[in-house]
Amino acid sequence: MLKSFDIYSQNNILKIIVALNLLLVGTGSLLYTNRLINKLELREEQYIQLYAKSIAYLTDTTHSNSGDLNFVTSEILQANQTIPAIYVNPDGEISMPLNFTLSATMTDEEKQQYLREKRDEMRKNHMPVVVEIGNGVRGLVYYNNSGSLRQLNYFPYALLAILTSLGVLAYLAFSSSRRAEQNRVWVGLAKETAHQLGTPMSSLMAWVEYMRSDPEQFDGSITDEIEKDVQRLETITARFSSIGSVPTLKDEDLNDVVQQFTGYLARRISTKVKMSVASQLPAGQTVKMNKLLFEWVIENICKNAVDAMKGVGELRLNMIMLPHQEVAIDITDTGKGISKANMQKVFNPGYSTKKRGWGLGLTLAKRIVEEYHDGRLYVKSSDVGKGTTFRIVLNTD
Ligand SMILES: Nc1ncnc2c1ncn2[C@@H]1O[C@H](COP(=O)(O)OP(=O)(O)OP(=O)(O)O)[C@@H](O)[C@H]1O
Ligand SMILES: [Mg+2]
Structure with missing residues (x-):
């Protein structure tokens, strides 16, 4: 729906x-x-x-x-x-x-x-x-x-030009106020979430420490599982807090980041999804990024890909160098595809075809890539019934 x-x-x-x-x-x-x-x-x-x-x-x-x-x-x-x-x-x-x-x-x-x-x-x-x-x-x-009548003949064209520019101006004003409103909602929500999660998180950490100190009473494997969940929650909190403020960018080895993170993701998705990573980047190629947020982007796109394949299919990540000191990370799935008419819409907030979808995953991903990393995120290609490739473009300089 x-x-x-x-x-x-x-x-x-x-x-x-x-x-x-x-x-x-x-x-x-x-x-x-x-x-x-x-x-x-x-x-x-x-x-x-x-x-x-x-x-x-x-x-x-x-x-x-x-x-x-x-x-x-x-x-x-x-x-x-x-x-x-x-x-x-x-x-x-x-x-x-x-x-x-x-x-x-x-x-x-x-x-x-x-x-x-x-x-x-x-x-x-x-x-x-x-x-x-x-x-x-x-x-x-x-x-x-007469001269005045000839001038009057131009009047409708001048009028048309004025009205068109007025229309364009009004449109720009609307969309910029809309963007400002979006920004406030994003930032506010993210900050608030990070803030709210902070207190129960530190208390959970304290509980884990407590359980560790008493291995007789608390089964070590359970403590490990709880600790993993707490760490996951910590990552989420850290992501929200980075998006709520101006994130710091650091030189990161792109091959390493993608390899590591997809390894982590692969353990969390259906085993019927064949996940693979390929890279034509020179070894040690760095990109200025906020690792936490970038991983969030990869996670959102990969999760969508798995959904689009209903948990069965191939998910390939491929990294290549582009001209002008840019790198591309292509994420390809063999899922249901996106029709031409919807290729832009998938990035709109609230656009979702899923029962439990918020329609925010790609909006957030686009925002992270384009506004925080000065890159680009778009649907590179898609065939209905065959699959989709999303492309992330980042600068290397
Ligand atoms: N790889 C894909 N193949 C086919 N359709 C896709 C793909 N990725 C996204 N879509 C479409 O774009 C819509 C929007 O995706 P988005 O991630 O923004 O929201 P969502 O996944 O529905 O909800 P959530 O907020 O939980 O992420 C999806 O509902 C789906 O219809
Ligand atoms: Mg999603």
Whole structure:
């Protein structure tokens, strides 16, 4: 059965609310600016139509009093200080450039050339507006959108960029507050456990000493067994106390540590699990580590491997050198495997597929490797039904 803790579900709801709000604001603003742009575009087009009409009116020679109406064009011309436009008369000559900055040093030919290029550009953006002069004779007005409208066109993209970065920022803030919360829970819990175990532990040690001093009354073999259990409890307490504080790292011979510890583990797991250790590391290769915590990592991964094999199969540890002064410890089992979708999830706190699992073993292991040893822990490969390889990468320098 799949279980999951609820510690962070509130955070998830908040995340969804923030994401929904951003989405709402985003689409709302996009729709609004889109409407605004369409409206302004229509107005600019209407304006150019009016401009074209006034040109038609003025160039129509049948109007005897056209001179009196000159003000119509000049009014319109003055009112428009932003929409670039040109008039191409029936002979194909370009005249009346509107809102273009033409340098005074340009010759007439250069000006025409420049305006011809502009006309071609404008043609790509808008169909020219026809100026009916009469008797089937036509001129054309080419135009572009005003500078402000062109800027407004970029607005939705800018908005999108801003909202995306806001989303990313919010996400980062959430996950860092979540990590801080996780850290506090881990450290607090570990310290408290070590502290609580301390008192009964020293009293148990005293009892063992007492039993040893009286071999007639207490069977020596039983005392030995109890002592082993007490030592085991001591190791657990020491692990909790190291994880609750900044652990000290020491140069340790990796081959030795792994050999020794797997020897210890092998005696504690099912005899139907064939355990083997291989190493391609140079003899005496050291790694800076906290031995207690590193052993805890190996133990968690090996225990999971044994569970995944239901107590029957092969468990292989292999150590190799990697480039960049790194070593890898690969732990391979022949168990049920992990699907691609779950390869990341297995490291989430609370993720467990076991009846009695807390889903903390791998979270803890990852934390020990990555935060305390500056290394990496990940699923190197896994085949459902065939087995899994976990890889621990540590630095040797
Ligand atoms: N070698 C493996 N093969 C297949 N599945 C694995 C393996 N290792 C871990 N898993 C999956 O990842 C889950 C999480 O492992 P993790 O060690 O974090 O928790 P757990 O073993 O369920 O509980 P506990 O807190 O007691 O360790 C397991 O429940 C299991 O489904
Ligand atoms: Mg586990």
